Amino acid sequence: MNNAFLNKLIATDAGWGALALRIPVGIIFAAHGAQKLFGWFGGYGLEGTGQWMDSIGLSPGYLMALLAGGAEFFGGLALIIGLLVRPASAVLAFAMLIAIFSVHIGNGLFMSNNGYEFGLALLAVSVSLVFSGAGRASIDRAIAAR
Numbered sequence: 001m002n003n004a005f006l007n008k009l010i011a012t013d014a015g016w017g018a019l020a021l022r023i024p025v026g027i028i029f030a031a032h033g034a035q036k037l038f039g040w041f042g043g044y045g046l047e048g049t050g051q052w053m054d055s056i057g058l059s060p061g062y063l064m065a066l067l068a069g070g071a072e073f074f075g076g077l078a079l080i081i082g083l084l085v086r087p088a089s090a091v092l093a094f095a096m097l098i099a100i101f102s103v104h105i106g107n108g109l110f111m112s113n114n115g116y117e118f119g120l121a122l123l124a125v126s127v128s129l130v131f132s133g134a135g136r137a138s139i140d141r142a143i144a145a146r
Contacts, residue, residue, distance in 0.1 A: 076092075
């Protein structure tokens with residue numbers, strides 16, 4: 001990977017606003033990923049999540065649970081620390097599109113009916129971070145400044 005590509009990937013002119021998006025959304029993604037991967041916070045772990053994903057047609061379920069959980073957990077951690085925020089956000093946005101259209105879209109907008117509003121909010125933040133980058137308080141910015 002050449003330096004020009006890496007510099008474009010991590011460059012950010014965003015101010016402090018990106019930090020206000022990254023931290024809470026990173027915590028949310030990491031927690032949901034931990035539910036899928038490790039069964040933490042009342043989750044079902046890889047086995048249970050994989051069986052559920054198989055039951056809704058996302059097969060092979062175990063692999064899908066590993067991919068979704070990995071994207072959410074490690075992507076969330078990346079957002080929290082501000083490292084490789086653009087690619088992490090792109091992966092998280094893709095994961096939210098899958099969640100919205102495979103699980104929630106048929107239930108309408110509202111969360112009270114397992115709708116897609118929460119996924120849509122996370123998708124919006126993820127897309128915003130793809131465009132803005134990590135912002136001022138980030139490892140990406142520190143690396144780009146070198």
